[in-house]
Amino acid sequence: MKILYSQIKELVPGLKAQDGSEDKKVHEICDAFTLIGHMVDGFEKIKYQGKDDYLISLEIRQNRADCLSVIGIAYEVAAYFRLRVELLKVETKEAEGKIDIKVNTGETIKRIRALEITGAKNAESPAWLQELLKFHDINPINLLVDLSNYVMIYTGYPSHLLDKDKIKGTLFWSINDKFEQITTLDGSKIKLGKDEIILEDDKNILALAGIVGGNVAEIDLNSNHIIAEMAIYDRAKVRKNARDLVISTEASTRLEKDLDPNGIDYAMNMLCGLIEEYCPSAKIEKEFSYYPQPRKSPEIKLRPSSPSRFAGIEITPEQSVKILRDLRFEVEKSDERYIVTPPTDRMDVELEEDVVEEILRIYGFDKIPTDQVPTLEVVKDITPAIINLDEKIRDVLSAKSYDEVLSWPLTNKSVNEKVNYANWQMITTQNSVNDEFPDLRMSIATGLVNQLDQYRKKNVEFIDIFEIGKVFGKIDGKYAERESLGVLSCKNKKDLNGFKKVIEGTLRTAGLDSVSYKKSAKVPENANPHSCWDIVADEQNIGIIYKFRSTDPKEHIYFAEINLGKALDLIKISDVKSVFELKEKIITLDANVELLRQNPKVSSRSGGSKTPPSGVEINKDESIENYLAKIKQKIDPKHLWNIRIVDKFAIDGAMRYTVRASYLELSDQQAKKLHLETFGLS
């Protein structure tokens, strides 16, 4: 919304610079606008009608349609500076005849007022009007149209003028069900749907109501018999029509907000008064009024203590009442409360909190202290564990020389198909303006791969990167999202096991130490199928680790993805005590396990001895990791320090592992007995 300083002063004559500096006063007004809710986002010193003036650009609050006008702005300034507004006096315009208009739109129209005027001989606008409109970014057209726009700027109410001689028969406000197109005043052709509010006659569509006029009954320099109409619609309907048709006009901007239907009277009287003034032979012949439910302001109860309660500082009831009256609110005392009635154009004030805001913004947010750190009461920490897990993982990976990246969660089908390994369906957005990326990522690899490509293009070396973010999919018809960790490393030599250690180290630091691997059930297209494993913890699949397919033998790209939500569940489960008091020496014993045919073959020896293993076979379908997990479950955690594989070698087609177990808080004999029993050697 643009406004000239002279326009404000015209309505608030008390607005004078105390020391004679207009410049200073205008800056003071701009600061006030910003403070009370209409931020000044532009300010320019200009000349209007040969005199110094200022063009102020305001970001009007979304819920203040009344302030999209000179009058509305003037009321705001007057309230802040405690001055009076003197509106242009207008005479009530009435006519005995009735215009033939039918309204067939149900409840989508709140009010219509129309006047038929004869002898309104059109002409070019006077220079002052043309100059003024240009400051408001409106092109001058002709006298009648320009007066209509002038009234809109002044009052906030758009009007629509029709050339009565071009109208065929009766005027109708209808919901469109037959017109496929309208040609607007500027000659644009707009394709219509079937649900717009329109103005039509017996033959033609005359306007998209509340949005833009059509060219059929257009006012031109030959017009002198006109119908002027103003209407207030269901703002949601205007908004929907304008958005569906991708049109934004001065009229739609105002009418898709809450405008007070009562204000039409002043605006229409002003318009007709101006037409009579500039077209001396103009005569109002007929009128039409439609106002099924006249608006009344709500009566709102206000507790005198509420402004202080919300502000945190003392604001007396007297101060509150004074401010409200400066804002044109009626205030009456009733028992221990006030009954506050806002003026009808304040459509935004409905609740006590709205009234409190009015008091506080005029009282001044700048009067509320800002330098006191609040001593708020201590409350329970409800931070979920996943927040801390994310933070820990970021710390660990950056300590392991990995850089964090963040990427787009939107991608496309072909990329998703290359990286997805989960059993879920892709989610597609319905209206993304970014046509190339309509789908939600199913694996966090999408962003990391893109980052890798960008780094390679720009000669970035040492690409070790990770990302924590959401991945998305549909499971059994329901939308699902998971917190996911992706880690990618690009090496110039084979180092899968080095990469594996990074992943394991990260998980172990986070509290998940029982990680194992099995050949992936679902290998992503991007992965080398010979180097792709599911990451398993406590027999649950928590992620994937693989080497990328590559045609370059010198390049080795490794990727791992972890479902952090699942990992967190397991971390909670395996939250065993990891700190202990060491009272006895640790007893370490070895067991040799052969992975071959039906049963695990095991032999025992003390750590470091060279006794050859006798060998026990493990079921051929069982992995060594599963075997060890079972072994672990047999031992009381308070007596187990760790179990690990210290050696492995192939022998006669079997794989032989040396498993080393270290026991706590046990004598030599007790440890040996437990060891033999656990490994089935006794």
Place this chain on the structure above:
Amino acid sequence: MEKDLITELNSDLEKFSNPDDLKRIYDKYLGKEGLIKSELKKLKGLSPEERRIKGPQIQSLQAKAQELFDKAQQDTMQKKTEKTLEEQRESLDESVPKVGHLHPITQTVRMLNRVFESMGYSVMEGPEIETDEYCFKRLNVPENHPARDMQDTIYIQEPNILLRTQASSVEARILESYKPPFKVVVPGRVYRNEKVNKSNHFIFHHYQGVVVLERTNLKDLFGTFTHLFKQMYGEDVIVRFRNKYYPEVEPGVGLDMQCFNCKGQGCALCKNIGWIEMGGAGMVHPKALEMAGIDRSKWMAFAFALGLDRWVMARYEITDIRTLLGGNLAYKTDKNENTL
């Protein structure tokens, strides 16, 4: 005789080459059958007078020989140790390990988290695929409300399933799910249906917060944010609080910081306004509290939302918003940095 024996011992000690030789030398001179022992044995056959003269000479000889031998043995051990140390020697090379980095958004979120945690806030998160109810309705943004103009939405399944346009959706869930009192911040990614270019993106990073206590007010809100901005930008920072409309709050507050680039004089960074808009805040709208089942007469609540992207761009001198997510963000490495 004594002199010859010591000369001979010295000669032997100079020539030996391994620890076994040293043992033989010991046996030759100081062993049970050694030369010195045999001289001592000979004393028995001497007269008392001769023993008085000869005895101390031989004992002196024995002590001297023992001294020479001990020194030789010590030298041998030292050489052996040195040899071992030499064999185990390792050198420091000049390379240093590569350093990993956190994303600037993460770094900024952490800085904010630390400040708010120090004031007793919890950190929460929530879903990015949201429903219309939690993203809009429960925050007092009903269908066709003008405020929705501010937030063009990416829909998954119009009109009910969408990508959240604001982290306030988590606020709606927290208000519904937790019993007051609580103080919570929510860092999170939000989505708007915008074409991606140098200045606009369809993804933004929000930092949302909500406080519900028996007694809190705008003074607490202003104090909180003055403290936050001072922690982030230093004691000299100037903060402005102005009235602003947000449907989720009433009264609503715009949070501005005086432009650090021009100190309020107006420049390109602040679009000649002198202030930089840092976020929005206000007292939680009574309808939002009612929809969450929170008794308005008992509880007071304020909420706030900060947009992090502009902060981060200014702090790290990033000129293109796409850099934050689009692959052009890189981390400077030291010239000696190397992967070990």
